[in-house]
Structure formats: structure tokens, C-alpha cells
Amino acid sequence: MAEVVLSRVRRDFGAVTAVHDLNLAIAEGEFVSLLGPSGCGKTTTLRMLAGLEFPTGGEIRIGGRVVNDVPPAKRDIAMVFQSYALYPHLSVADNIAYPLKKRGVPRAERRPKVERTAELLQLTPLLDRKPRQLSGGQQQRVALGRALVRDPKVFLLDEPLSNLDAKLRIHMRAELVELHQRLGRTMVYVTHDQLEAMTMSDRIAIIDQGRLQQFAPPQEVYHAPANRFVAGFIGTPGMNLIEGTLSQEGGAWCFTAPGLRIAVGQLTDDAQAGPATLGLRPEDVTVGAGPVSGIVRVVEQSGHENIIIVEIAGNERLTLRIPASILPRTGDTVALAPDATHAHVFAAGEAGQRLNTATARPRPQTL
Ligand SMILES: Nc1ncnc2c1ncn2[C@@H]1O[C@H](COP(=O)(O)OP(=O)(O)OP(=O)(O)O)[C@@H](O)[C@H]1O
Ligand SMILES: [Mg+2]
Incomplete structure (x- = not known):
């Protein structure tokens, strides 16, 4: 089981509250995006799920287990960071293989996994290069590869496509959706790009200034936005x-x-x-x-x-x-x-909540 549940999760940095009493229940196998403007608390939330940041209040459960005090390595998650760092002295292949090596996976088993991952991310011709011989977009794909090469219960992705050019981004968007369908793993995806969230997610959690505004499928946030x-x-x-x-x-x-x-x-x-x-x-x-x-x-x-x-x-x-x-x-x-x-x-007023009674009203289909 790999559902991810946040109950009244809070994170204060001194006087700044980055995350306010966040409640989210992400189902096993679901693709959920955390979407919101810069500084709204997306990365902080993801880092708390990963165990890299501790909540100052509330509870985080992964697969039914409270993980507040569980170190990152014991959470069975893989994370792609917003500011990823590759090992400069290792080749692309060794960078991708690194998480497997750290977990003691024998060399013979590592190679096919690395090759499969490289193929998926169009990195096959670059496997022997060092990170400094790669473009920003290629480096980002290697960072993605390091997460994909393992088979964790939950993937945490922090703006993993932000360094890619427009065309590759659209391509990778579709690849990630397909990958999610194939792996059936829970994925939590951080982005400030609403189109990315709309096109990829089962549900979108829209956050503003550390507060959850709406948590619903793309059609619903589009046709029945909870507030202004x-x-x-x-x-x-x-x-x-x-x-x-x-x-x-x-x-x-x-x-x-x-x-x-x-x-x-x-x-x-x-x-x-x-x-x-x-x-x-x-x-x-x-x-x-x-x-x-x-x-x-x-x-x-x-x-x-x-x-x-x-x-x-x-x-x-x-x-x-x-x-x-x-x-x-x-x-x-x-x-x-x-x-x-x-x-x-x-x-009227700051919250500007929706007053229509009708919920999602998808447009009639024209075939
Ligand atoms: N270590 C820290 N110390 C103090 N304040 C922090 C720290 N980390 C984050 N913050 C603050 O918490 C808030 C949320 O930051 P966070 O990085 O989670 O935003 P974000 O939604 O990921 O933004 P972006 O889209 O720019 O990456 C911001 O106001 C930020 O300045
Ligand atoms: Mg961020």
C-alpha cells in the first residue's frame, strides 16, 4: 500500500509559515500535482514527504505508517529535486546506477535497469559522458533517470521538466504519464505550470501562500473552481x-x-x-x-x-x-x-469563494 496522507501538516520557518495545516489524502497509484505560484510551499511539502524537512505540526502517513520520524532512506520513496546535483566525476550510466549501487544491487542486475531507463529518457548515446559534457536538459533527464531506475512505492518529483525546451517538455510530459500508467506507482509532482498539472494529473492540489485552495480532478478545477x-x-x-x-x-x-x-x-x-x-x-x-x-x-x-x-x-x-x-x-x-x-x-471579499451550486460542468461532447 502506498497511499500518502497528510493530516494538518504544518511547517514554520521562524515567523514564516510555509505550509498551513495541510490535509491531503493521495490514493495508492494516484498521480497528484501540487500546483501554485513561486513560494507557496510546494517544495517544502515535498521535502517533508521525503523526510528531508520535518513538519512543525501534523502527521504524515505513507502506506498507513506514520513516517514523521522515519529517515528518508527508510521511506521507500524516490525524489527528483528542483535543484538536482549530479556526481560530476561519474558517467551518466554511473549516475543513473548510483541509487541501485547504494542499495547493494549487484552490477549485473544494475546494467539492464540503467539501459532501460536511459532508453526511456533518450540518454542511450550519452551513457559514457560526464555531466559537464551535457546540456541542462540532458542533465535534468539524468536526474530523472536516477529516480526512475529504482522501483520505490512513491515518486516525488519537484519541477522535473523545468530545464527542458518546450518540445522536449511536451514529449516528457506524455512519457511520464505513460510511465505512471505502466508502473502504477503513486506520484506526487510539483509544478507551477498549470498546463502541466492539468494534462498529467489524476487530481491537482492548488496551493496559495501555504494554504490548500482546492484538491480535485483537472476537469473540476477548470469547470468548478472553488474560489477566485x-x-x-x-x-x-x-x-x-x-x-x-x-x-x-x-x-x-x-x-x-x-x-x-x-x-x-x-x-x-x-x-x-x-x-x-x-x-x-x-x-x-x-x-x-x-x-x-x-x-x-x-x-x-x-x-x-x-x-x-x-x-x-x-x-x-x-x-x-x-x-x-x-x-x-x-x-x-x-x-x-x-x-x-x-x-x-x-x-466579494478576500476568499472569493464559488457561489454556483452546480459542480463540474464538462462541456458537451461534439464528435
Ligand atoms: N529553509 C528555509 N528557511 C526559511 N524560509 C524558507 C526555507 N525554505 C523555504 N522557506 C520559505 O517558505 C516558503 C515556501 O517555500 P518553497 O520552497 O516551499 O516554495 P515553492 O512553492 O517550492 O516555490 P518555487 O516555485 O519558487 O520553487 C517561501 O516563503 C520560502 O521563502
Ligand atoms: Mg520549489
Whole structure:
């Protein structure tokens, strides 16, 4: 069993609380990403799982066993560090083999494992080189290889793809997903790249300033973000967040802002008339007809679609994703129709929690 459970885990560094009472239950075999901006506590959390940092409060369990006082080598985990260090005097092959050697695996058994790992990471032609003869991306793959060569219960990966160029990153992303499926091992993956987390994870733990914001599958964090922070963090271009007023008319909730008025469907009991934030994803507004009028300020063509920035009344700017076949010009006045069924509503105030009652609303499939 290799489920990983954090119960009220906390880490203080003097006056700084890097991790606040974190609760996470990661299932055996699950791929979970810890996602959040720089300094939110991702590495600290991972280092506590590895046993390299001790929690100042709470409990960590791996496979049902409390490991707070278990040293790293006894936890049956492999970690790839954000700032990895390879042994400069060892070849690539020996670097990859090192964790096996340390555990007393005989040489004859090490070689095929190293070769398999090297093949997976496209390092075969480089096995005899020293780290200084490698590019940053190649070094990073060697660091990854050192973790993959063993078969631990849990893999901990701290931004393992950050040094790779865009193309190799996408390739490695798919490789890691496939590897996870093949090995069936629990993987905890740290990244600040929301696309990486979205594309790879079974569930994403979104963290801001050491506090867990939402722990849910990618579809859910995208379609039902728990609060304004998650809404703004997930998705590129980001969700449009518009400040305005919530009111109830004939029992139905309605959101208004200058130049914009939209029925927002059912809201939770926490909803109150007054200030609120409306969230509209760039793809949830159609251009060409509709009740909202705007002026096109920016047009970006990316081939398969166009991204436009439209200014509506009150100087509010909306970023919209439209089909490549619709190409307005800068300065054009356009009519817009926000899709009310995909409108998100967030409470006023710092937490900005989600007020829609509906949970994940995946888009209808078009085959
Ligand atoms: N050893 C330490 N001593 C003091 N403060 C620390 C220490 N390690 C981390 N911190 C602080 O704890 C917070 C969380 O740091 P952490 O490295 O976990 O962030 P992160 O989410 O991994 O960020 P990044 O994406 O930049 O790697 C930061 O404010 C950091 O400055
Ligand atoms: Mg970090």
C-alpha cells in the first residue's frame, strides 16, 4: 500500500509559515500535482514527504505508517529535486546506477535497469559522458533517470521538466504519464505550470501562500473552481473576472456590471445581494451577436484560433477565444453573448469563494 496522507501538516520557518495545516489524502497509484505560484510551499511539502524537512505540526502517513520520524532512506520513496546535483566525476550510466549501487544491487542486475531507463529518457548515446559534457536538459533527464531506475512505492518529483525546451517538455510530459500508467506507482509532482498539472494529473492540489485552495480532478478545477484564486490560476488565457453586483429578481439571481447584465442560475445559500465577481472563460463568450457591445482592442492570431481583447463599458477588458474563421479588426465594434450556463460567480471579499451550486460542468461532447 502506498497511499500518502497528510493530516494538518504544518511547517514554520521562524515567523514564516510555509505550509498551513495541510490535509491531503493521495490514493495508492494516484498521480497528484501540487500546483501554485513561486513560494507557496510546494517544495517544502515535498521535502517533508521525503523526510528531508520535518513538519512543525501534523502527521504524515505513507502506506498507513506514520513516517514523521522515519529517515528518508527508510521511506521507500524516490525524489527528483528542483535543484538536482549530479556526481560530476561519474558517467551518466554511473549516475543513473548510483541509487541501485547504494542499495547493494549487484552490477549485473544494475546494467539492464540503467539501459532501460536511459532508453526511456533518450540518454542511450550519452551513457559514457560526464555531466559537464551535457546540456541542462540532458542533465535534468539524468536526474530523472536516477529516480526512475529504482522501483520505490512513491515518486516525488519537484519541477522535473523545468530545464527542458518546450518540445522536449511536451514529449516528457506524455512519457511520464505513460510511465505512471505502466508502473502504477503513486506520484506526487510539483509544478507551477498549470498546463502541466492539468494534462498529467489524476487530481491537482492548488496551493496559495501555504494554504490548500482546492484538491480535485483537472476537469473540476477548470469547470468548478472553488474560489477566485483557482479561477484565475487555471486556464490560459485566464478566466475574465469582472467586479459587479449580484441581485435577486423574481427569485432568480442576476449579475450586473457596466454594460453587462446576465442571469447566473442557482447559487448557494451563502450568496448575498451586493458586490460579487463574475467569471467568464475566454471560450464562453460568442462574438457576432448578443446583448453586450464592445470595441476590439487587440487581435492575436495563433493559427487554429484567435484571441481577442474587447473593451466593454466601464473600461472592462475581456479576453476572448474565438474560431480562426472570425477575424475582427482592431477598433471594430462587436456584439458579444456571454454563455450564462458557464458563468461563474464568486463572493466579494478576500476568499472569493464559488457561489454556483452546480459542480463540474464538462462541456458537451461534439464528435
Ligand atoms: N529553509 C528555509 N528557511 C526559511 N524560509 C524558507 C526555507 N525554505 C523555504 N522557506 C520559505 O517558505 C516558503 C515556501 O517555500 P518553497 O520552497 O516551499 O516554495 P515553492 O512553492 O517550492 O516555490 P518555487 O516555485 O519558487 O520553487 C517561501 O516563503 C520560502 O521563502
Ligand atoms: Mg520549489
